[in-house]
Amino acid sequence: MNRSCFRMTALKIIAWLTFAGALPAYGQTTEATFNAGVARVVITPEESMWMGGYAARKKPSEGKVHDLFAKALAIEDERGTKLVIVTVDLIGIPRSLRDTVEAAVKKSYGLPAESLLLNASHTHCGPEMRIGKAYVFGLDARRVQQAREYRKRLETQLAELVGRALDDLKPAKLSYTHARAGLAMNRRTPSKGKFINHPNPDGPVDHDVPLLKVESADGALRALLFGYACHNTTLGFYKFCGDYAGFAQAYLEEAHPETTALFMMGCGGDQNPYPRGQLELARQHGRALANGVEAALQTKSRPIVGPLAVVYDETTIEFAPPPTRDDLNALKENGNKYDHRRAIFLLEELDSSGKINAEYSYPIHVAQFGRELTMVSLAGEVVVDYSLRLKEELPGPAVWIAGYSNDVFGYVPSRRVLSEGGYEAGGAMRYSLLPGPFAASVESRIVEKVHELARHVRPE
Numbered sequence: 001m002n003r004s005c006f007r008m009t010a011l012k013i014i015a016w017l018t019f020a021g022a023l024p025a026y027g028q029t030t031e032a033t034f035n036a037g038v039a040r041v042v043i044t045p046e047e048s049m050w051m052g053g054y055a056a057r058k059k060p061s062e063g064k065v066h067d068l069f070a071k072a073l074a075i076e077d078e079r080g081t082k083l084v085i086v087t088v089d090l091i092g093i094p095r096s097l098r099d100t101v102e103a104a105v106k107k108s109y110g111l112p113a114e115s116l117l118l119n120a121s122h123t124h125c126g127p128e129m130r131i132g133k134a135y136v137f138g139l140d141a142r143r144v145q146q147a148r149e150y151r152k153r154l155e156t157q158l159a160e161l162v163g164r165a166l167d168d169l170k171p172a173k174l175s176y177t178h179a180r181a182g183l184a185m186n187r188r189t190p191s192k193g194k195f196i197n198h199p200n201p202d203g204p205v206d207h208d209v210p211l212l213k214v215e216s217a218d219g220a221l222r223a224l225l226f227g228y229a230c231h232n233t234t235l236g237f238y239k240f241c242g243d244y245a246g247f248a249q250a251y252l253e254e255a256h257p258e259t260t261a262l263f264m265m266g267c268g269g270d271q272n273p274y275p276r277g278q279l280e281l282a283r284q285h286g287r288a289l290a291n292g293v294e295a296a297l298q299t300k301s302r303p304i305v306g307p308l309a310v311v312y313d314e315t316t317i318e319f320a321p322p323p324t325r326d327d328l329n330a331l332k333e334n335g336n337k338y339d340h341r342r343a344i345f346l347l348e349e350l351d352s353s354g355k356i357n358a359e360y361s362y363p364i365h366v367a368q369f370g371r372e373l374t375m376v377s378l379a380g381e382v383v384v385d386y387s388l389r390l391k392e393e394l395p396g397p398a399v400w401i402a403g404y405s406n407d408v409f410g411y412v413p414s415r416r417v418l419s420e421g422g423y424e425a426g427g428a429m430r431y432s433l434l435p436g437p438f439a440a441s442v443e444s445r446i447v448e449k450v451h452e453l454a455r456h457v458r459p460e
Contacts (some may be wrong), residue, residue: 037168092408247286
């Protein structure tokens with residue numbers, strides 16, 4: 001689908017000019033200049049099924065610690081521009097799921113593509129979403145059918161969720177603030193000439209906890225949208241659980257009744273929560289993150305007046321030169337079952353089309369909240385370098401960078417990570433049907449497109 005139209009109408013440009021001279025000082029209270037609506041739905045599977053994450057799993061789920069949720073925050077400015085942010089306690093969001101929900105909400109509610117943003121928490125204790133990778137994982141027919149049935153229910157639930165959030169639109173005040181939480185640590189450690197998955201206290205991190213606060217016209221707290229850049233991998237057992245992000249949302253909603261807490265995953269592709277491996281640790285990490293949000297609530301927030309501008313587009317990122325037929329034949333025989341199946345798939349692609357696809361269409365979403373906040377949402381398991389770089393390069397008092405949005409297809413390394421090698425650089429490609437690894441241009445392609453889109457929504 002061609003999404004190169006930036007949908008910036010003359011009305012929105014006039015809106016920028018209208019608001020340019022009427023923005024409040026930092027910390028000043030404002031009237032309700034937005035409408036906001038919230039909704040939620042339980043998405044915990046109704047039966048035992050295989051779980052997402054960790055290829056070494058050997059059996060289906062065995063109950064739950066707590067429910068998994070999809071939550072929606074709908075925002076509308078005074079000119080009628082809308083943004084619906086949907087957060088899900090899932091391992092990821094396949095592109096096909098995004099496309100199906102996008103089509104449904106456009107048909108039912110007239111919501112355009114750029115007004116829909118989906119973000120996955122990347123919990124590794126949610127249901128399996130590997131339908132598109134059934135071959136490489138060797139899934140049997142029953143397992144595939146069960147995943148398809150869950151997926152079908154989920155599509156309906158998410159589309160209806162968006163509608164309920166839009167139906168809930170009421171006058172609201174928005175403000176932005178942030179704090180910090182220290183549970184994440186870089187997991188890429190140099191060892192004997194390569195990088196292994198091991199805690200690295202000297203590696204880059206992003207401990208920022210961004211927070212969008214939504215209040216009713218009378219000042220009552222309605223929603224807390226918060227983020228963090230760290231894998232939800234404290235746990236690897238067989239019970240459904242939102243991991244640290246699930247606990248953080250639950251703690252905040254317990255502390256603030258009648259409030260919906262929504263977690264938005266950041267650029268945590270090379271970050272893990274440490275220590276890890278026990279349920280109590282997931283609770284502790286959730287408490288640490290919830291405390292970060294509570295600390296942010298104690299600071300002076302920056303009111304957002306509007307207007308709202310949104311854009312959704314794609315850029316082309318390239319893979320490194322694809323493997324040759326001889327490379328694939330060698331890969332097929334190396335003894336690894338995932339490499340074997342992936343090599344067969346790519347050989348069939350080579351035979352049928354005469355070449356292996358060397359490009360990927362990569363979606364990017366940018367939302368501009370007045371002059372106060374720029375929110376960039378990137379696809380895939382984005383490493384922390386993207387967040388650190390874009391927050392330095394994009395102008396404005398506040399920049400929020402999310403990953404795991406709209407299409408979670410695999411890891412998105414930076415140029416640095418690519419040069420170092422390791423799991424995030426290309427090793428994880430064996431669990432996909434992509435040729436991989438990405439070319440050295442991957443970071444520059446993505447960053448350049450972000451800047452291009454940001455210029456289109458930025459106020460003069």
